[in-house]
Amino acid sequence: MPPFGVVRRGCAMRWAGLLPRMRFGQRRNFVFREDLAAKVAEYAAMKPNPVSLHSWLGEFAEPVQLAEFLCTEMPIRYAERIRNIESIPAWQDIKELVDVHTIQLNAFQAFAEQSRTQWQDVQHFKPVVEEVQAADRMTKLLLMQAAQKLRRQRGTDSFMDEFSLELNKFLDVFLLSRLGCNMLMGQYLACTGASPLKGIVxxxxxxxxxxxxxxxxxxxxxxxxxxxxxxxxxxxxxxxxxxxxxxxxxxxxxxxxxxxxxxxxxxxxxxxxxxxxxxxxxxxxxxxxxxxxxxxxxxxxxxxxxxxxxxxxxxxxxxxxxxxxxxxxxxxxxxxxxxxxxxxxxxxxxxxxxxxxxxxxxxxxxxxxxxxxxxxLVEQVPDIEQDATQINLLTL
Missing domain, CATH: 3.30.565.10 (Histidine kinase-like ATPase, C-terminal domain)
Structure with a gap:
């Protein structure tokens, strides 16, 4: 079993199953999909690409160029978060983690399955981005609830014991990756809006x-x-x-x-x-x-x-x-x-x-x-393999 919060690239994915494609926020029972598992593994093996603020003010002020980047970059970041969740033993037993996993997986599919014709069409692609962001609004609350359940399962009352410190590192990595995704999606929505400023910068x-x-x-x-x-x-x-x-x-x-x-x-x-x-x-x-x-x-x-x-x-x-x-x-x-x-x-x-x-x-x-x-001014984007060499995470 890999350490909590770390998944080695190329290792076999031990999933209880994956959700079929659905509208965001809709819950279904797990159904194994080998093709989707392989696709997540493929993207999780790639390195994320941090964006500089110079790019935000330049090429990423244009919706079509940013849409292309989102459809290649977002699946990488979502895949890493999916596998981070799956590295937690018995994660399927914690409802809130299952819900967060569902949100990440739906977003992964939403970006990974966009064709060139689709992401070039603002009228088609903008609602996709809006729906992904809307579905993500509960993620922080669900993660905090899941973290408290993990602490109770561990039976610790301390906030500074080794287990709690490692759990905080897991949340730091997950939430930093999520922040970057939300900023890039916010940039796209701002670029396609009516504001005279071309983006959120x-x-x-x-x-x-x-x-x-x-x-x-x-x-x-x-x-x-x-x-x-x-x-x-x-x-x-x-x-x-x-x-x-x-x-x-x-x-x-x-x-x-x-x-x-x-x-x-x-x-x-x-x-x-x-x-x-x-x-x-x-x-x-x-x-x-x-x-x-x-x-x-x-x-x-x-x-x-x-x-x-x-x-x-x-x-x-x-x-x-x-x-x-x-x-x-x-x-x-x-x-x-x-x-x-x-x-x-x-x-x-x-x-x-x-x-x-x-x-x-x-x-x-x-x-x-x-x-x-x-x-x-360059994004600080966590990378699982790099973080694994810096953080000694615990097995639950």
Whole structure:
């Protein structure tokens, strides 16, 4: 049995069966299809091809060229995720994993079976991409439910034991691959839409403006849910000095930046509201967002005064299995309690990083660093064979 989360290329596939082609979201019993198993194995043996942001702004701003790439690249990425699931012993016994497997397999078929005539026709191909994305919306929730079931089966209450750490690595690889697929599909849909921007990449992404909008959204949610709003200051600096007119602009995906900054601000605002018993106390706990840049990087620092991360929590905050807010403030929740690890994954996707520094008794500094040079902005796409040499995964 291969290690959990790793499937060797070329090894025989031990499947209980494969779903026949169906409409997305429809569930049926497993029926073995040897031809489909062989096709998945064929694509899983191929290496994924990361895309640079330069390509997003160039040839992949044209729907037909991007459609051709999707129909050759997406089956590779979906096949690897299919086989990652199948590497988990008795995965068929966990309903949520079966459901995720179904979603991946249907998407694999949707792209792998497109003929040249079909993917060249926007009227035909666009609904296919939309349906794949719609079917994928439940994947994160299903994976988190499956992960908790795996922990219960293992009988562990720890978030930092060896098994839980390896399970987190599995989720990191799976979700990073999924993020890349969704970004490329989002690029295609944006290119075929009515927006004047040819895609989801903004060649003049204004980091200051994105941070300001994220702050406004989080503060609005605080006002609606709590009737109180923390003070949030947003400032911009470059090597030329301070000021909005000097705010750093660079080629980037604004949706990714918004996702990360919004999550960090939500955490800071939530903790500040939990600690402040009065308006005056809240006023003394301002949150500062500093956007700065040099020629190669954009760096965003978010600082709060919410007394830091308790030492007993420590690195648990990066675990998909740990929810740091079991009593999260109503109206401030954006997801499934996995905002920080997902935000770090979003930062990594195009070569960035996200780090937190806790100052006990004072607050937390979050540092988001993103490449500014287009040549450095390249997808980080996990590859099973490569990851197998770097990660020592456990057998369940």
């Amino acid at each position: 903004n060649p003049q992404c204004d980091a200051f403006e994105v941070c300001r909008k994220a702050a406004d959204e989080v503060k609005r949610r605080c006002e609606i849910s709590q009737g109180r709003v923390p003070i949030v200051h947003v400032e911009a600096f470059t090597m030329a000095g301070q000021g909005v007119t000097k705010a750093p602009r660079f080629s980037y995906i604004p949706g990714i930046l918004m996702h990360i900054v919004r999550e960090l601000l939500k955490n800071s605002c939530q903790r500040s509201l939990e600690l402040a018993e009065s308006a005056s106390e809240l006023h003394e706990m301002p949150i500062h967002v500093v956007v700065c840049a040099d020629k190669r990087h954009v760096v965003i620092r978010i600082t709060d005064r919410a007394r830091g991360i308790p030492r007993q929590i420590g690195s648990k905050i990066w675990s998909y299995l740990y929810s740091g807010s079991p009593t999260a403030i109503s109206g401030l929740s954006f997801g499934y309690g996995i905002g920080l690890p997902l935000s770090r994954l979003h930062a990594r996707y195009l070569g960035g990083s996200l780090d937190l520094v806790s100052l006990p008794g004072y607050g937390v500094d979050a540092y988001l660093s993103l490449p500014r040079v287009e040549a450095d």
